[in-house]
Amino acid sequence: MKVKDIMTSDVCVVDPNQSIAEAAKRMVELDVGLLPVGENDRLVGMISDRDIALRAVAVGKGAETKVRDVMTRDVKYVYEDREVEEAAESLAQQQLRRMPVLDRSKRLVGIISLADIAMDRDVGLSGAALRGISQPGGAHCQSDRAA
Template identity: 85%
Template sequence: MKIKDIMTSDVCVIDPEDSIGDAARHMAELDVGLLPVGENDRLVGMISDRDIALRAVAAGKSAETKVREVMTRDVKYLYDDREVEEAAENMAQQQLRRMPVLDRGKRLVGIVSLADIAMDRDVGLSGAALRGISQPGGAHCQSESAA
């Protein structure tokens, strides 16, 4: 099965000149944690709730900060004509739970997530991808050793 058969194609794209406050509101309305950033009909970045928390809020930036200042510019993506198995392997290698999907003209056509793969008939793929994506985190301040 191809990625285009399982991806989410109805994707909200935000402009890099929009504020991170706008991005956060869109994320809340859509119940998503990631938005593609587009400019001149091209994907120029991605902004996640984590980008907003770590690169903006933790750095003391205001809600009026431009998306361009905190977005991830090095975007990993998949082509829509690739097999689902390739997507699962790629997501595991990159340790990503969601990836934008482009057509061969490099136009954004959707997003594929681990959940999309899990809904595919071969549930084993999502397990393999999840094992590759999920790596132990660093020391947490809530742990006993930090006390």
Template identity: 55%
Template structure:
């Protein structure tokens, strides 16, 4: 199975100049926990509900703080034509719960999350990815910033 077969293709995009309040409102309205951040037709980051809580609120930053100040700037992604097992392994290796999905010409076409993986492909592979993602640490740990 390919990533495109499991991903969510209805993706909401935000701008790094928007406030974290606007990002939080968009997340609440759409019942999602992460937003890709785009600028000048390029994917420049990701912002999650956890980024807002840990990188902003916990540090005393207000709701008008710009997304660019708290977003993850290192964008990890997968391609829509990759095998789903490979994407799940990648998510486990880098310890992220969501990955933007790009076309081969590097256009955002979707997002893949843990919930998209459940009930698909090899249960052992997916289970391992979830266990890896859930273990503390990794390059994208909130405590590393």
């Protein structure tokens, strides 16, 4: 099965010149934590609630800060004509829960997530991807493996 067969294709895109307040408001409206950033019909980045918290709020930047100033520019993506198994492997390797989907002209056509994979594929595939991204670590980790 191809990525285009299970991806979410109705994706809201924010402009890099919008404020982070506008981006955050869209995230709330859509109940998402990540939005693609597009300019001139091209994907130029991604902005997450975490980007806003760590790259803006935590360092004293205001709500009018531009999306381009806090977005992630090095975006990992998958092509729509790739196999779902390849997308799941890529999510696991990159430790991501979701990834933009591009056509061969590198235009954004959707987003694929672990939820998309879990809804349309066997649990083993999404479970393997989830294990790949859910590595223990950090200050709040209580696992013996993180020590």
